[in-house]
Amino acid sequence: MSPSEQRSSPGMSEYRRREDSITLSPVEEQLGDPEDGHAAGRTQELLTLNFGPHHPATHGVLRLLVTLQGEIVHDIKPIIGYVHTGIEKTAEDKSYWKVIPVVERMDYLAYHFNAMAFCGAVETLLEVEVPRRAQYLRVIQLELNRIMSHLVWLGTSALDLGAISMFWYCFREREKILDLFEMSTGARMHTRYFQVGGVAEDIPPGFAAKLRGFLDEMPGRVDQYGALLNSNEIVLQRLRGTGTLDADALLELGVTGPLLRAAGNAWDLRKADPYCSYEDFDFKIPIGTVGDNYDRFAVRLAEMYESVKIAEQALEGLPDGPHITDDRKVALPPRHELATSMEALIHHFKLVTEGFRPPPGEIYYPVESPRGELGCFVSSDGSAKPARVHMRDPSFVNLQAFSHMAKGGYIADLIATLAMLDPILGGIDR
């Protein structure tokens, strides 16, 4: 069957019919004022270009319908939902502590942040106090995760701009972070390390030394990335003055995180509204000036230094004490107690079979993820399963700003802008 026959096939599904109705053929547009003698009668073509969903520069399965006027981007319609897996629906059918591994898989580069937002919301519902040692251990993991996420962003973005070597350098350091995660949590990705009330286990012997080695090395590595890219004429030309959007427009569109800070607004929840004892650490918020692609690049690069500083301080000042709350109604008892204590066995059994029951209520708990405000909304109806879990994912909201950033620019700048937007489709589609 030829493609044209396939199009007109009567058995074709409504879905395919709609897909085929998108015209990719040129649309003629009258150029200039017909009354004006100069441009009268001249027409030009608007070309609709389908971009993605499987395109290496879309950082996942993002589909863009781009209307082009020559090389200038006229309009962009993002089409999403290709990796929608219904995680929020799945979460409603699981007891609270079993939700943690599924929400970790939303934004797959910021798994600790997803878990932090969810655990924070449930802890607020339960009014559980998290021990200070657990908070510091969380901070170490969160900041390592932020560096890791920025490394993947930097490597893949540089790849989009034509610099392949950056990818290998970034993934070399990312590998070291994943090794650290493996050592402290037992898994490299989607670690399920964060628990309601604390973290799953204390750091093993030797972890501190290995982490210190990494933290000593990392600033030098970021220097090298900067040296490679900041004096690269091609990178500078593609980033400077492209995709500019000012802070007011970004706030209207709900954009947070490095994109907003690049436009000069120093909004960072770690400073503005500290959670998880971020108020104990001394760090700076890097901001940009004009909000173009270069500022976005520079802000994220500078954030890696700050994350190293936070992790160093958390490691040096790591308080003694338990790594998880001793509230037996929330957290599992230590393994050794099970052999000697009847109560411990009962608590273990109740927690594993049924889980805990938070009081009815609704909580929105925001944290600063590598991409902006990641808020977890948890609604409890008093049962052992959440009635609703919703993630306000920064990628999902930030994507709305993309067409505003790229409109009126060249199609080549669209790639750079998308790279600097840093969308994670797992988080967008959930």
Added chain:
Amino acid sequence: MPDATGLELIAQALREAEGGDGTSGSPVLETVFFRGRGTLLVEPTRIGAVLASLRERGYTFLASVHGVDYYPQEPRLGVVYELLDMRRVDRITVKLRVASDVPEVESVTPEWPTADHQEREVYDMFGVRFRGHPDLRRILMPEDYEGHPQRRDFPIGGEPVLFTFNERDTMGSPQ
């Protein structure tokens, strides 16, 4: 965070500003103060006015719009607006409830562009229709999908997966 008194003061100010003439009633139905966070339950028809007057009070950033299903309670569907005041670092939640037989709410997208995709998601997942939304289509599910999967009575599982070989059967088109 506004404390419990601050929340009541905001609610009172909204009542006076919006329902002062005594004909249309109060826009604030209920205030909830839970775990240090204030929530205003408002009349669905007045959401635009309430958000506008909260914006005047400094809550200029709409952080999130999301839906909740309170099945089997009625009015069943909820839409939650999380507002943020970046200057005073203060958050307030505005919530409305609509019945599932006519789930219609005024869209806030014309005033708050960030609500665009989020309202589409609420429509997609819960079936709440936003009047005045510029482009109210499904966003995460396929456009010809039937039902609203985040509703509590929507079953889990049993969904056929669309591949090329079973496309005609799964999409239910005439053979």
